[in-house]
Amino acid sequence: MGGKLFYDEMTADAATTRAHYSELSRWLSSLEEGTLGRKRAEAELVFHRLGVTFAVYGETQGKERLIPFDPIPRILPPEEWKLLDKGLRQRVQALNAFLWDVYHGQDILRAGRIPENQVLRNLQYRPEMQGVDVPGGVYAHVAGIDLVRAGAGEFYVLEDNLRVPSGVSYMLEGRRMMMRLFPELFARYHVAPVEHYPDALLEGLRSVVPIGVTNPSVVLLTPGHFNSAYFEHAFLAQQMGIELVEGKDLFVSEERVFMRTTQGPRRVDVIYRRLDDDFLDPLAFRQDSMLGVPGLLSVYRAGRVTLANAIGTGVADDKSIYPYVPEMVRFYLGEEPILNNVPTWDLRNPEHLSHVLAHLPELVVKEVHGSGGYGMLVGPAASREEIELFRQRLLSTPEKYIAQPTLSLSTCPTYVDQGIAPRHIDLRPFVISGKEIRIVPGGLTRVALTEGSLVVNSSQGGGTKDTWVLED
Amino acid sequence: MLSRTADHLYWMARYTERAENLARLLDVTYRMSLLYGGMGANDPGWAAALAIMGTESGYRTKYGEVSSTGVMTYMGFDKENPSSIFRCLQSARENAHAVRGTLTSELWETLNDTWLKLRDTSPSVMTSSEAGPFLEWVKFRSHLSRGVTLGTMLQDEALWFARLGTYLERADSTARILDVQATRLLGSETPVDMAGDYYQWSALLRTISAFEVYRRVYHDRITPLRVAELVILREDMPRSLHKCLNEVTEILSRVSNRSSGETERRAGLLHATLHFGQVEEIFKQGLHEFLVHFVGRVAKLSDRIAHDFLIPQH
Numbered sequence: 001m002g003g004k005l006f007y008d009e010m011t012a013d014a015a016t017t018r019a020h021y022s023e024l025s026r027w028l029s030s031l032e033e034g035t036l037g038r039k040r041a042e043a044e045l046v047f048h049r050l051g052v053t054f055a056v057y058g059e060t061q062g063k064e065r066l067i068p069f070d071p072i073p074r075i076l077p078p079e080e081w082k083l084l085d086k087g088l089r090q091r092v093q094a095l096n097a098f099l100w101d102v103y104h105g106q107d108i109l110r111a112g113r114i115p116e117n118q119v120l121r122n123l124q125y126r127p128e129m130q131g132v133d134v135p136g137g138v139y140a141h142v143a144g145i146d147l148v149r150a151g152a153g154e155f156y157v158l159e160d161n162l163r164v165p166s167g168v169s170y171m172l173e174g175r176r177m178m179m180r181l182f183p184e185l186f187a188r189y190h191v192a193p194v195e196h197y198p199d200a201l202l203e204g205l206r207s208v209v210p211i212g213v214t215n216p217s218v219v220l221l222t223p224g225h226f227n228s229a230y231f232e233h234a235f236l237a238q239q240m241g242i243e244l245v246e247g248k249d250l251f252v253s254e255e256r257v258f259m260r261t262t263q264g265p266r267r268v269d270v271i272y273r274r275l276d277d278d279f280l281d282p283l284a285f286r287q288d289s290m291l292g293v294p295g296l297l298s299v300y301r302a303g304r305v306t307l308a309n310a311i312g313t314g315v316a317d318d319k320s321i322y323p324y325v326p327e328m329v330r331f332y333l334g335e336e337p338i339l340n341n342v343p344t345w346d347l348r349n350p351e352h353l354s355h356v357l358a359h360l361p362e363l364v365v366k367e368v369h370g371s372g373g374y375g376m377l378v379g380p381a382a383s384r385e386e387i388e389l390f391r392q393r394l395l396s397t398p399e400k401y402i403a404q405p406t407l408s409l410s411t412c413p414t415y416v417d418q419g420i421a422p423r424h425i426d427l428r429p430f431v432i433s434g435k436e437i438r439i440v441p442g443g444l445t446r447v448a449l450t451e452g453s454l455v456v457n458s459s460q461g462g463g464t465k466d467t468w469v470l471e472d
Numbered sequence: 473m474l475s476r477t478a479d480h481l482y483w484m485a486r487y488t489e490r491a492e493n494l495a496r497l498l499d500v501t502y503r504m505s506l507l508y509g510g511m512g513a514n515d516p517g518w519a520a521a522l523a524i525m526g527t528e529s530g531y532r533t534k535y536g537e538v539s540s541t542g543v544m545t546y547m548g549f550d551k552e553n554p555s556s557i558f559r560c561l562q563s564a565r566e567n568a569h570a571v572r573g574t575l576t577s578e579l580w581e582t583l584n585d586t587w588l589k590l591r592d593t594s595p596s597v598m599t600s601s602e603a604g605p606f607l608e609w610v611k612f613r614s615h616l617s618r619g620v621t622l623g624t625m626l627q628d629e630a631l632w633f634a635r636l637g638t639y640l641e642r643a644d645s646t647a648r649i650l651d652v653q654a655t656r657l658l659g660s661e662t663p664v665d666m667a668g669d670y671y672q673w674s675a676l677l678r679t680i681s682a683f684e685v686y687r688r689v690y691h692d693r694i695t696p697l698r699v700a701e702l703v704i705l706r707e708d709m710p711r712s713l714h715k716c717l718n719e720v721t722e723i724l725s726r727v728s729n730r731s732s733g734e735t736e737r738r739a740g741l742l743h744a745t746l747h748f749g750q751v752e753e754i755f756k757q758g759l760h761e762f763l764v765h766f767v768g769r770v771a772k773l774s775d776r777i778a779h780d781f782l783i784p785q786h
Contacts, residue, residue: 049581225570238573249476260475262629262781263729 007153007410008422009074020077020470023188028072028413028420036071036415039181043069046180052173053231067170068463071181074412074425074445075189081469084147084155084429085439087338090329092143092431095160095316097332099139102315103129113331114324122321123369124314126277128284132301134310135208136435141272141308142201143431144168144443147339149410156340156407158426160325162309162317164274168430169232170464171444172197172239178466190471192441197430198239204434205270210304216269219243219259221250223275223291228459233274247275252295257305270306277311319368319402320346343405347398356403357394360387363403364454365394378454380406409454412465414447424448426456427467442467473574478633479782480571484583485621485637487564491557492614493645497521498547498557499607500679504672505540516656518543524645524652525555541599548606549595557610561590576624579617586613632723636777639723643716644770649679650703651763658696658759673699680711700759701751713766714746720773727781735776742769 010021017025047053047066076084101108102119103126109116119125144165146158175194179186202218209216222233224246237244249259250268258265273280279289284297299305315321323344329337345352345363356363365377377390394401411422429443445465446456456462498521505515519538522528527546530553535542550556565587572580597606618638625631653676657669673694677683682702689706690698707714721743724736754762779785 049584050577225566234573243474243477244571244573245474246476249474260784262473262475262478262633262727264731264784 006408006422006424007149007151009149009410009412009425020075024073024075024185027185027188036420039071040069040415043071043177043181046177047173050173052169067458068449069174069177070414070447070449070463070465071178072413072415072420073178073185073466073468074427075468075470076442078470078472081192081441083338085441087155088145088429088431088439089437090333090335090338091145091157091160091325092140092433092437094328094332095143095162095325096137096139096433098328099310099313099316100134100137101332103132103312108328108331111331113327114321118320118324119315122315122318124312124318126312126315128297128301129310129312133303135210135303135306138208138308138433139310139313140316140431141204141208141310141433143433144428145431147427147429148407149427150407153410154340156342157325158342158407159319159322160317161428162313164276164309165428165430166229166232166274167428167444167446167458167464168197169235171430171440171442171467172235174444174464174466189468192469192471194440194442197440198236200432200438200440201236201272202240202242204432204438205272205306205308207434207436208306208308209269210306213269217267218270218272219245219250219268221245221247221271221273221275223279227274229274236272242272247279247289247291247293250293250296252293252299255299255302255304257293257296257299268305270308272308277314280307280311319344319366320399322402342407345403347394347401347403352403353394353398357391360391362406364406365390365401365403368400368402376455378406381452381454406454409448409456412445412447414449414463414465416449416451421451423451424454424456425465441469473629473633475782475784477571477574478629479778480567481574481630481634482637482777482782484564484567484571485634486641487560487567488583488614488617489638489641490555490645491560491564492611493642493649494525494547494555494557494560495607495610495614496679496681497524497645497649498544499604499611500675502540502544502603502607504675515540520652520656521547524648527553527555544598544603545595548598548603558590558595561587561610561613574630576620578624579620582613582617582620586617629727632727633781636720636723636727639716639719640770640774640777642711643713643720644767646680646703646711646716647713647763647767647770650676650700651760651767653679654696654700654763655760670694677702682709682711685709697751697755700754704754704762705746705749705751707747717743717746724777729780731784732780735773735780738769738776739773742766742773 010025011017044066047069053066098108108114109119140162142165144161144167146161147155148158149155171194205218206216219242220233220237222230222244224230227233234244243259245259251258251260257268257271259268275291278286280292281294281296282289282292283294297311300307300311323341323346326337326341329335345356347353347356361379361382363379367375377386379387409424409426412425413420414423416423425445425447427443427445429439432438445467446458446462447465448454448456449461449463501517501521504517518540519528521543522531522538525547531538531543531546534552535546546553547556549558551558553559565583568575568580568583593606597603621631621634657672673696674683677686677694677699680703686694686699686702689702702709702712704713706712707718709715717739721739724732724739728736
């Protein structure tokens with residue numbers, strides 16, 4: 001690996017720096033030795049003190065880790081972002097239309113554009129949601145769409161996160177950190193601001209209230225302070241000025257949701273929940289859930305409270321549904337998709353399966369229901385034993401997996417122990433859907449800090465970078 | 473404000489205050505055991521310290537004989553003792569963590585920093601020559617978090633519930649400290665004007681930062697009657713029971729809700745016994761009886777506050 005096999009964000013070839021990076025490149029080479037190391041240490045110190053941490057599943061309880069922050073930004077020129085912005089709006093609009101459809105008339109299934117079983121037998125399909133009219137027809141109020149750049153520089157959607165996507169607090173804290181560490185850089189570049197994300201989110205949430213509610217009370221529902229993303233929950237609630245509630249703070253009475261306050265019960269109209277469907281209501285879903293609110297589903301179905309995101313969005317971001325998203329764009333919007341999908345082999349198809357088994361060392365295999373970079377095989381980086389293990393799994397339960405070609409993710413200069421070196425990155429923009437769709441320019445850039453690694457997830461040792469969308 | 477948030481703030485402040493009072497108590501017990509008249513490791517002060525916190529039986533099960541090293545370890549760093557300094561500061565930090573969005577970042581950082589440093593401290597500090605400086609450190613971290621609370625937090629419910637926790641805890645522990653020490657020094661009778669052991673009485677005053685205050689107020693020798701008056705009835709003395717109840721009643725009237733009327737009335741009654749009380753009458757009734765009764769009423773008041781505000785059954 002290495003050399004010019006990958007699209008590099010900064011350099012077109014050994015002699016040429018891309019225009020939008022030239023100023024940064026000059027600035028980098030003007031820095032005194034040790035500056036970046038010092039700045040990165042300063043960033044770590046501040047993040048520790050602020051407690052910008054996440055807990056890692058499987059480690060000792062209460063263990064909190066920092067996500068490494070890389071001080072070299074990732075830059076997107078305005079024309080590139082405009083195209084992405086357009087493509088993201090189109091895609092999320094189609095996904096919301098699909099969700100409405102599969103819980104109502106099911107036109108797309110009757111038209112035979114997506115196999116019926118694939119949707120209705122999907123574990124993420126929630127029959128409880130059939131016929132429920134969610135306000136504004138919005139299901140995925142917040143979508144985190146993972147994009148990667150491959151080959152000659154074209155973008156692909158890697159996955160759509162429509163359940164409880166996280167990471168936006170790192171985008172916001174990363175920007176704040178860059179402005180603190182390198183204020184002089186912001187004088188050289190016109191970077192589109194991202195700080196209004198909490199406002200945009202609150203506005204979006206307030207635009208999808210239950211019928212008849214004029215001055216909605218909005219809350220953020222968290223699983224609690226042992227959750228890996230608790231920092232983000234507390235951060236967003238504070239930035240939006242709304243209450244951060246746990247399940248035990250809420251109760252259902254007379255077909256309404258209330259929260260317990262020091263001044264007695266107060267009605268709740270919109271719940272931005274950062275809790276999975278399964279845990280929302282022990283009466284309807286997992287009975288052992290201590291995190292949810294008994295009776296919530298019935299109030300929700302009666303249209304007296306808004307949940308963001310809606311229940312049952314998982315059927316649209318499931319990896320087995322993913323190959324059909326371009327078809328959704330064509331079916332609901334009558335447009336050609338702007339963003340590419342990664343070619344995907346459906347392993348229930350015997351021809352696809354045998355092709356995949358023959359090419360495992362070149363491919364990426366993912367669990368249909370997996371996330372966070374767990375339970376996946378990256379063929380080119382895997383050992384013989386790992387490949388053999390996955391071969392057995394694919395033979396016994398092919399329906400649990402999909403396979404994709406190994407994408408040569410683009411690289412971006414990153415500060416590592418050896419100095420500045422290219423590392424693979426992705427991009428997660430956050431798309432807010434309310435009465436209208438709003439996207440804060442850029443998103444969260446994740447970077448795989450290990451040389452050659454293609455796995456950017458923070459749970460697998462990835463870091464983050466500030467993402468700059470340049471203004472015209 | 474969410475009831476749960478109020479509950480966390482209240483306990484954050486209570487545990488911080490409790491850690492401070494523990495440090496004060498251990499510090500003075502330690503010093504007294506070394507002083508003239510003290511008996512070192514076998515000083516009865518160690519058993520008294522356990523009794524004040526109501527942890528004697530828990531201690532005996534685990535450590536057996538009462539000794540200075542045993543008590544210092546148990547009350548300083550024992551992770552199984554829910555009222556050790558370690559556990560109190562851990563609980564204070566956990567409560568703060570659960571509502572960090574409600575705290576100013578400076579307050580959160582202060583509590584978090586205290587916890588991180590405590591976690592890196594070896595329990596052996598309690599039985600070394602560093603015990604004194606360590607207890608001093610605990611006391612000053614509490615001063616710091618109280619200062620940051622007052623200096624940075626918006627004057628709204630969040631602050632009131634934290635303050636409520638501070639003053640209820642302080643009322644409780646001041647009364648306990650006075651009760652156990654006075655009973656030990658005076659025996660079962662309560663002579664009104666006997667000096668007793670000057671060092672022991674001044675140690676009691678030092679436990680609650682009242683030694684210099686005593687001198688300024690009375691300009692005279694230390695007597696049990698005046699000590700009790702200062703600690704129970706003087707409302708200008710920041711750690712006195714009267715001052716604590718002044719604050720509690722005032723805060724309750726600020727946060728008052730539809731179901732808290734009875735709680736406010738009872739707090740008012742308790743406050744009145746201090747506001748209009750006379751120390752001679754208290755001694756006539758029996759200092760020990762008065763204090764035991766007071767601690768019981770504070771505990772009931774805490775229960776009522778929990779029920780009305782912190783964990784309401786809607």
